[in-house]
Amino acid sequence: MVVFNLTQFSGKELTALPENGRIPRNLVGIGGRINTVSDTILELKKIKKSFGGNTVLNGLDISIGRGEFLTLLGASGCGKTTTLRIIAGLEQPDGGDILLDGESILSKEPNRRNVNTVFQNYALFPNMNVEKNIGYGLKIRKRPKEEIRRRVKEMLEMVQLPGFEKRMPDELSGGQRQRVAIARAVINQPQVLLLDEPLGALDLKLRRQMQLELKRLQKKLGITFIYITHDQEEAINMSDRIAVMRNGVFEQIGTPNEIYDHPETSYVADFVGNANIYRTPDKTYAIRSENILLGGEPECMIPAVVEEKSFAGGQLRILFALEDGQKITASRYGIDYDLNTGERIAIGWKEASAAEVIDNG
Amino acid sequence: MAESRKTIWPLLLPIYLFTLVFVFAPLVYLVVLSFMTRAEVWGAVPRLTLDNYKRILEPLYLRVFAESIRLAVSSTAIILLAGYPFGYFMARMSPRWKKRMMVLLMIPFWTSTLIRLNGWIIVFRSNGVLDKFLMALGLTDRPLKLLYSYPAVLVGMVYALLPYMILSVYSSAEKMDWSLTEAARDLGAGRFQAFVTITLKHTLPGVLSGVILTFIPSMGLFFIADLLGGNKIVLVGSVIQEQLTKGRNLPFAAALSVVLFVLTSLFIALYRRIVHTGEPEGLY
Numbered sequence: 001m002v003v004f005n006l007t008q009f010s011g012k013e014l015t016a017l018p019e020n021g022r023i024p025r026n027l028v029g030i031g032g033r034i035n036t037v038s039d040t041i042l043e044l045k046k047i048k049k050s051f052g053g054n055t056v057l058n059g060l061d062i063s064i065g066r067g068e069f070l071t072l073l074g075a076s077g078c079g080k081t082t083t084l085r086i087i088a089g090l091e092q093p094d095g096g097d098i099l100l101d102g103e104s105i106l107s108k109e110p111n112r113r114n115v116n117t118v119f120q121n122y123a124l125f126p127n128m129n130v131e132k133n134i135g136y137g138l139k140i141r142k143r144p145k146e147e148i149r150r151r152v153k154e155m156l157e158m159v160q161l162p163g164f165e166k167r168m169p170d171e172l173s174g175g176q177r178q179r180v181a182i183a184r185a186v187i188n189q190p191q192v193l194l195l196d197e198p199l200g201a202l203d204l205k206l207r208r209q210m211q212l213e214l215k216r217l218q219k220k221l222g223i224t225f226i227y228i229t230h231d232q233e234e235a236i237n238m239s240d241r242i243a244v245m246r247n248g249v250f251e252q253i254g255t256p257n258e259i260y261d262h263p264e265t266s267y268v269a270d271f272v273g274n275a276n277i278y279r280t281p282d283k284t285y286a287i288r289s290e291n292i293l294l295g296g297e298p299e300c301m302i303p304a305v306v307e308e309k310s311f312a313g314g315q316l317r318i319l320f321a322l323e324d325g326q327k328i329t330a331s332r333y334g335i336d337y338d339l340n341t342g343e344r345i346a347i348g349w350k351e352a353s354a355a356e357v358i359d360n361g
Numbered sequence: 362m363a364e365s366r367k368t369i370w371p372l373l374l375p376i377y378l379f380t381l382v383f384v385f386a387p388l389v390y391l392v393v394l395s396f397m398t399r400a401e402v403w404g405a406v407p408r409l410t411l412d413n414y415k416r417i418l419e420p421l422y423l424r425v426f427a428e429s430i431r432l433a434v435s436s437t438a439i440i441l442l443a444g445y446p447f448g449y450f451m452a453r454m455s456p457r458w459k460k461r462m463m464v465l466l467m468i469p470f471w472t473s474t475l476i477r478l479n480g481w482i483i484v485f486r487s488n489g490v491l492d493k494f495l496m497a498l499g500l501t502d503r504p505l506k507l508l509y510s511y512p513a514v515l516v517g518m519v520y521a522l523l524p525y526m527i528l529s530v531y532s533s534a535e536k537m538d539w540s541l542t543e544a545a546r547d548l549g550a551g552r553f554q555a556f557v558t559i560t561l562k563h564t565l566p567g568v569l570s571g572v573i574l575t576f577i578p579s580m581g582l583f584f585i586a587d588l589l590g591g592n593k594i595v596l597v598g599s600v601i602q603e604q605l606t607k608g609r610n611l612p613f614a615a616a617l618s619v620v621l622f623v624l625t626s627l628f629i630a631l632y633r634r635i636v637h638t639g640e641p642e643g644l645y
């Protein structure tokens with residue numbers, strides 16, 4: 001678990017206002033409610049979907065602002081891809097409605113929706129070169145050859161692959177394929193771009209770099225991004241808002257700050273912040289591991305036994321067992337904690353760092 | 362590379378030998394035979410001549426070739442039109458249904474084609490099943506005499522060869538990555554455009570092998586024409602068979618076979634050329 005430097009997420013940074021300034025300032029910090037219609041580009045209303053009796057989406061409700069970077073975050077199988085496919089028109093919902101720019105697109109074929117997708121596996125056409133892949137949408141729309149050539153060239157420059165026109169998809173690296181997939185979608189100037197774990201297949205270093213590039217691209221284009229990941233860190237780094245999904249519903253929608261600092265449920269606290277969940281007979285609290293005190297501060301009143309010590313990502317993690325069997329993890333930078341396994345100490349936390357949450361496991 | 366070839370060579374030897382003995386040698390024998398002269402009673406004598414080929418140029422035999430090609434082309438076309446959608450939709454079925462369809466497709470292979478063709482005789486013959494059915498419906502008032510006609514032979518050909526087309530289209534559609542078609546739809550292609558620009562291209566190898574698997578036999582399956590066409594439809598295959606048996610003219614039968622072989626190869630080559638010339642541009 002990497003600990004985030006929270007000052008990095010001050011409100012201004014997070015809003016990520018595009019240059020054209022269409023995104024309303026009131027977008028941030030109001031728990032995902034956008035009031036005026038013109039600020040909303042896409043609206044999901046009570047979207048339901050089941051596959052053969054297995055309910056996958058159970059009433060999704062969300063309004064997404066123009067130029068917003070929204071991330072769908074959730075465990076594997078919670079319905080993220082299904083949500084995107086329904087927006088793209090590749091899957092029909094069983095109930096509910098989708099409004100794009102105030103108009104229902106439910107009855108529209110995928111090719112009639114002004115929405116494009118970057119697929120989880122990129123789905124580049126293997127027998128077409130990069131130029132034909134990127135130009136596909138324009139060719140289908142019967143744009144002149146000269147225009148297609150020019151715009152493909154521009155797109156390639158934008159995704160930093162100049163001169164790659166004649167390469168075939170199997171001659172590209174994972175990161176390059178991913179850029180081609182983005183270029184192929186973006187060239188059609190969609191109102192909303194759907195990205196299904198576009199960085200999932202990349203190694204950590206390339207992933208960091210691509211995160212920055214994607215964010216830069218999104219700001220430059222001013223296109224609304226709906227972005228899927230199950231990497232909490234990626235979600236926090238890139239999003240204007242995060243929708244935490246679980247069992248086919250949005251459990252909490254909010255800015256990264258809200259999700260990280262004020263989780264509403266124990267599930268969100270655990271999934272996004274990797275927080276400790278501490279239960280008293282009548283209340284449940286979420287406390288992040290870096291806020292667990294073990295240095296003999298006055299708050300340290302809970303007896304605990306060191307169960308395990310591990311070192312990962314520049315951090316020492318110490319797992320404590322409390323007397324009632326609950327587990328608490330503390331984390332510290334550095335390895336100079338001379339606590340031994342089996343040792344008995346008192347731990348605690350400041351009242352302010354414990355967030356009260358709804359206990360839902 | 363050179364190293365691995367050297368080591369793999371002995372392993373491939375049996376295949377080379379097999380091809381040499383069972384494919385190449387008979388072909389050479391056939392060509393040589395076609396330039397020989399017919400023996401008095403049976404066989405050939407090694408007196409070189411072009412007479413066999415000259416005889417093929419007689420109108421009678423040219424007509425036979427034309428008839429054969431017409432039948433092969435039209436039955437292959439019908440098989441393609443019927444077999445492609447079948448194989449395509451089969452590939453899109455659930456695994457359970459795929460298995461069931463596969464069994465259904467295999468059943469005909471369990472019995473001899475000859476026996477199954479006799480079923481068609483019962484259907485087509487004068488006052489047969491089809492005539493009775495059509496008369497009962499009031500669509501016709503007297504027997505149509507469909508047996509021993511071109512349509513009957515066509516139906517027999519399509520019936521006998523359709524499974525090969527279905528199976529080869531199915532096997533390439535089965536390998537198709539359907540997310541590519543979805544991507545095309547997402548990028549603005551309508552159903553038909555996505556089909557033509559993406560799906561058709563990826564299933565083309567199956568179409569190609571399906572056409573080859575049906576066109577070649579349909580040039581030579583003489584017994585279908587014999588059974589359902591009587592002596593009205595005479596194909597090259599029937600003539601070859603007749604020359605071998607009743608005519609006892611081995612060299613002429615060989616010459617007919619060589620011409621048939623060359624013609625078939627030419628058609629396949631032409632077809633491959635057409636199919637392989639880039640994208641179907643005009644269809645966008």
Ligand SMILES: Nc1ncnc2c1ncn2[C@@H]1O[C@H](COP(=O)(O)OP(=O)(O)OP(=O)(O)O)[C@@H](O)[C@H]1O
Nearest residue numbers: 051052056074075076077078079080081082083230
């Ligand atoms: N075509 C389908 N038929 C039947 N079940 C499906 C189908 N598509 C998805 N599902 C089921 O719906 C659920 C949600 O799938 P979905 O692909 O949306 O998950 P996800 O959140 O994208 O997961 P991941 O992070 O692993 O990609 C899963 O349980 C999956 O098995």
Ligand SMILES: [Mg+2]
Nearest residue numbers: 080081082120
């Ligand atoms: Mg998914």
